[in-house]
Amino acid sequence: MTNVTMIKRVLFFKTITVPFSSGSRRCSTRVSTGELKAAVTESAQPSPLSGEASLYVHWPYCLRRCSYCNFNKYIPKADNSSIMADCLQRETETLLRLSQVSSITSVFFGGGTPSLAHPSTIEKVLESVSRHASLADSAEVTIEVNPTPVGMSRLEEFHRAGVNRFSIGVQSLQDKDLKLLGRDHNSQHALRTLAEARRLCPGRVSVDVMFGRPGQTLGSWERELSELLRVCDDHVSLYQLTVERGTALFKQVEQGQLALPAEEVMAAMYHSARTLLLQHGFQQYEVSNFARRNAVSHHNMNYWKGGQYIGVGPGAHGRFAPLGEGRAVREARVQTLEPDFWIQEVQHRGHATRRRIPLPSPLGLLEEVLAMGLRLTEGIAHQHWHIFCPEADLQTVFGTYPDVQNLLLSGHLILDDRGLRCSWDGLALLDGMLPTLLLALEGHMSP
């Protein structure tokens, strides 16, 4: 019981002063204390932290289809970049008004292949943001870059337009694998783009790399990652290749033309990568994300911490409370998927939100806070949980549930005075634990 009292005391003293995002260490000026206080005192309301949000902008076009990708992307039929720019701007403005957030904490241009967008499009969207909310100079503005010669040639202009972080889709340093994956770059392009990005935004370049590729062995993966670590900047995202239904790769694997590494090998690749990255000074801060010198992605951090975000562009997802409509309940929103329809709808009514689902507070929101928060190595701090669930602390909700106790006993999960988090081994098994944790949460909320 002393444990519980201690936690309560901690909560009492720290509630006001805790920064919203640990990711804001680099740019702590961005989040004013005033906003935080507002956010925290609001916590009795259904939508915590409604004063700020991050912004995701989706560029739906690609030059070609990667064999593994099942994402919302289209091969453009004609040049409609100016219409796209107008519509992205317009939707950004509409949704910012609707959300009434005063501050945009980060912007992320994803896709598709956003590096195919004209730099002026990026600039226009950022201008719109600045006009309707505060966007601090230091706020993280990321763009995903396909490391092709064209992509590389635009980096400088993107930078000038306001981008201050590049996320480069290197995927592999093996040319034959890049071909297999249907990428339109080779390893030389990747290395050159990486160097150029680092020149422009030193310390704020991330590389994406993919393991578990057909024919890959543990040894070749370790060599490749080591090679990459020699040239990369301070952030690495590593993803296990998932073969999604409906992709070309799925067919090839299904028909036995390609063989993926065995499950055990995949697991070994992940574990050895984690170790290797750690040896090179990279802290794992999320299941798939590693950073040196605190170069974490603030934008993504916001997802994992259950912050608000606005999604703009075809198929983009958002989570915010439409205060502009007088509603304080956070909604899960999805924009129209298909670019042509999306354009029509934005032109017609200023935005193309296709689906709005109010998150049935507090359970729906807490489920997201839990599922996303545990992806972070720091897990869910007591203070953080309190923002969303002031009625019951982590110990009360989870610590008493027998199946969760088993996970704590087996050492996969840790619940202590910092909060709830996965152990090193547990993080790799998170999806096996979440159903149990969701049941514990459900049991507590609706006994």
Add this chain to the structure above:
Amino acid sequence: MATMALSHLKQGSKTPWFRRILEFKMYKRKIQGYSITQTMLRHRWMKHLPVFSSSVQPISTQSDKDAIDLSKFPVERIRNFSIIAHIDHGKSTLADRLLEITGAIVTTEKNKQVLDKLQVERERGITVKAQTASLFYTHKGHRYLLNLIDTPVFYWIVDDCPPGVLLIVDANQGIQAQTVANFYLAFEAGLTIIPVINKIDLKNADPERVEAQIEKVFDIPREECIRISAKLGTNVDRVLQEVVERVPAPTASKDDVFKALVFDSGFDHYRGVVANVAVFGGRVRKGDRIASAFLGKSYEVQELGLLRPHEQPTDGLYAGQVGYMVAGMKDVKEAQIGDTLYHQQHPVDALPGFKPAKAMVFAGMYPMDQSEYTNLRSAIDKLTLNDSSVTVQKDSSMALGAGWRLGFLGLLHMEVFNQRLEQEYNANVVVTAPTVPYKARLSSARLIKEHGSEEITIVNPAQFPERSVVSEYLEPMVVGTILTPDTFTGQIMSLCLNRRATQENMLYIDEHRVMMKYIFPLNEIVVDFYDLLKSLSSGYASFDYENAGYQAADLIKMDILLNGKSVEELTMIVHRQRAYSMGKAMCERLKGSIPRQMFEIAVQAAIGSKVIARETIKPFRKNVLAKCYGGDITRKLKLLKRQAEGKKKMRRIGNIDVPKDAFINVLKRTDK
């Protein structure tokens, strides 16, 4: 072609025929269906008629008017016979032809045996239908009444008036396992056997070889065989002539007191029970008060008549005749097969031999989803309404929920029942692997007193008594007949040996075909024996079995453990000699069915405290979605919540969540 055996319940009984009929009885149910019209089809024959309506009368070459004055029909001109054959040797086709020649049904293309079959019939080449029909046939200027009774049901007449049996053998395939079994049953019962070699029109037909086989195996002179083609009608008339000439007439007399035997019964929503009866003495008329020996209840005869094969009402039925009767019985159980009917004022001794047939193969049945429980119950009720040989007992399993434990007379019986359940009632059922009833002889006086007998039957492993209170355990045995081309003999022998079988004898029935007889423990053949036999002989071997009583056996209870915790619903009774291989197979199947978890799972088979087999389910080393950003949350959470919901429905054993599917995979009977 190999064929599935019908299981015969002989079991040391003096009245094998009678038991047999119970086994066969189920085949006819299909036709009765639950039709809503008054013209409900008593027999599938009627499906061959061009129109289904009560007004349709068969076109007859003879005048039925004379025939219907049954009171004048002399017993000496009555013949009772049945047709027995190995599956697909042409029994139904021959029956159709016989009906056509005697004018009972119209000769049309529609009489082909292809219409409206159950899947099990098509797959196994059997026909699920009843063929009781009275035929009028003129031979040498006299009219005869030939009662064709489907299934060898003549056990009751054995002493009074032995009937004849047409033993059909395919001219191409020759003698098969079921032919042999059928022959011996008929032979032991002292019936007149007329071998009929069918399908002589086939290109590969070799009637001479088949005649030689018959001579060798059955000791019947080859001259006595009739070569026919039922399909083309070749020589079929001769079959009827031989029936008249070789089969003795019944000895029953019209002047005796009325005595009839119920040999089949069905249910009609409008009229209640329709019983098929054979009159052994005296006569019965519409309006008579009759009583049944079994229940002692009395009834008034409302309707009776001949089966031609459709119902043809008459005023009365007389000694030696066979027909149907409606007498206001509301429940099929009132018309027990084997029961004796008599005039209420003139009680008679019951005909010998009625004992309820014992279920020999048991299987659990559970609705796939518990919400379907009520529907499944009513489907089972309806099916058992017409097949009282299926025993039904409520059961519940922690893994599969509420359900039933059903007892069947044999494997094919079970198969037909299951398929009908599935196809006719669209029931989504989990059927567990079949088990057999074991027995234990108790040694403790206290227990004997408690159970009321020294010997107890064990259907459920949970009731398995400890070794210490038992003087011996017993298991049901069968005599299996296997016929096979001799190239497969070696493999089949080792399969049988593997199944704890002992060879009784082995005989070359011609240069290339071997007949083997084995004594098997029943439980060794109930699951997959037949399928294995079929596959290792490329489909050429045939198999049939009949029950052969109980034998002492070294039985033990085997537990299945997950991380040391026993899983009650997987406990099984096995023979000590087979414990290891069964345990190993069970562990392997479980390993393949239980999803990997966060920790290692030991799957063990144990006898008492001794582990005899083990498999290990390795834990996940990685189980986490790589990419989870703003756009992925919805999908991811949906998936996780579905898993959480699924977890609620899983069965928890120790700290292990076992999905229902895993139990289904392990417990259900394997597909062919």
